[in-house]
Amino acid sequence: MGRRNKCKAKIRTWDDPILKQACEPVEVGEDVWPIVRDMLFILTNDKTGVGLAAPQAGHTKRIIIISLNGFPQVMINPELIEHMENTSTRKEGCLSYPGRFVEVERWANILIKYDTEKGGFGETRLINWPARIFQHELDHLDGICKVYPQAKENQNDN
Numbered sequence: 001m002g003r004r005n006k007c008k009a010k011i012r013t014w015d016d017p018i019l020k021q022a023c024e025p026v027e028v029g030e031d032v033w034p035i036v037r038d039m040l041f042i043l044t045n046d047k048t049g050v051g052l053a054a055p056q057a058g059h060t061k062r063i064i065i066i067s068l069n070g071f072p073q074v075m076i077n078p079e080l081i082e083h084m085e086n087t088s089t090r091k092e093g094c095l096s097y098p099g100r101f102v103e104v105e106r107w108a109n110i111l112i113k114y115d116t117e118k119g120g121f122g123e124t125r126l127i128n129w130p131a132r133i134f135q136h137e138l139d140h141l142d143g144i145c146k147v148y149p150q151a152k153e154n155q156n157d158n
Contacts, residue, residue, distance in 0.1 A: 009037075009038035009039070009041045009042050009057050009058070010042070010058075011042050011046070011056055011057070011095050011096060012055065012056050012057070012058055012096055013096050013097070013098070014096060014097050014148060016058075016096075018055045018058060018060065019055055019056070019096055019140070019143065019145065020143045021055065021060055021143050022141070022142050022143050023053075023054060023055060023059075023060045023061055023062045023063075023141045023142075023143075024060055024061060024062065025061075025062050025077050026061050026062055026063060026076045026077055026115070032061065032063060032076060032117060033117070035054055035057065035059045035061055035063055036063065036065070036074055036117055038057040038058070038059065039052050039054065039056075039057045039059075039063065039065050039074075040065065040072060042056070042057055042095075043065055043067075043072060044072070046095060048093075048095070049067075049095050050066065050067045050133050051064065051065060051066040051067065051133040051134070051136060051137045052064065052065050052095065052137065053137045053138075053140030053141055054140075054141070055140055055141070055143075056095060056096050056140060062076065062077045062078065062141050063075070063076050063077075064078055064134070064137035064138065064140070064141065065137075066130065066133045066134055066137060067133070068130055074116065074117045075112075075114035075115075075116075075122070075134075076114060076115040076116065076117060077114060077115050078112060078113070078114040078134070078137075078138060078141075079112065079113050079114065080107075080110050080111075080112055080134070080135065080138060081111050081112060081113050081123075082110065082111035083107035083109065083110045083111070084107065084108065084109035084110075086107075086108045086109060087105050087106060087107055087108055088105070088106060088108045088128065088132070089103050089104065089105045089106075090103065090104065090106075090132065091103055091104075092104045092132070092136060092146065092147050093147060094136070094145055094147040094148070096140075096145065097145060097147050097148045100147050100148060101147070102146065102147050102148075104132075104136075104146045104147070106131065106132045106135045106136075107131060107135065108127065108128055108131060108132075109125070109126075109127050109128075109131060110125070110126050110127075110131045110134065110135070111123070111124075111125050111126075112124060112125075112126060112134060
């Protein structure tokens with residue numbers, strides 16, 4: 001019996017150019033398990049992370065994982081489709097920019113949609129902390145990190 005390949009995924013940090021790239025959509029039928037496996041490995045082995053975007057694990061696909069009620073939720077090709085007018089400002093940190101915390105204004109009540117890893121479709125409303133996590137990870141898919149604004153040249157405010 002052969003040895004199982006151990007996942008060697010590691011978090012990409014501030015100086016990695018992949019963090020500044022916009023990610024490509026996942027195509028229908030595309031095998032995302034290797035990416036999801038890497039992301040889950042990083043997120044479950046970190047004591048502070050509550051979300052992760054594919055570029056933080058070295059992949060340029062539109063995939064995020066956020067922790068909802070203590071369970072990791074994989075979201076493929078996620079989109080913010082609606083927001084209420086209320087916002088909140090809180091300090092945010094980022095696994096890819098360790099030790100850096102910045103006040104960031106985000107929508108406090110959002111409606112999102114995404115594909116699931118099993119080919120299904122999800123739509124849900126996120127409020128407060130989960131909404132903030134989702135928006136932070138969604139920014140990563142566009143090469144933006146508001147915790148480190150210089151991460152993308154000519155960054156637009158969202």
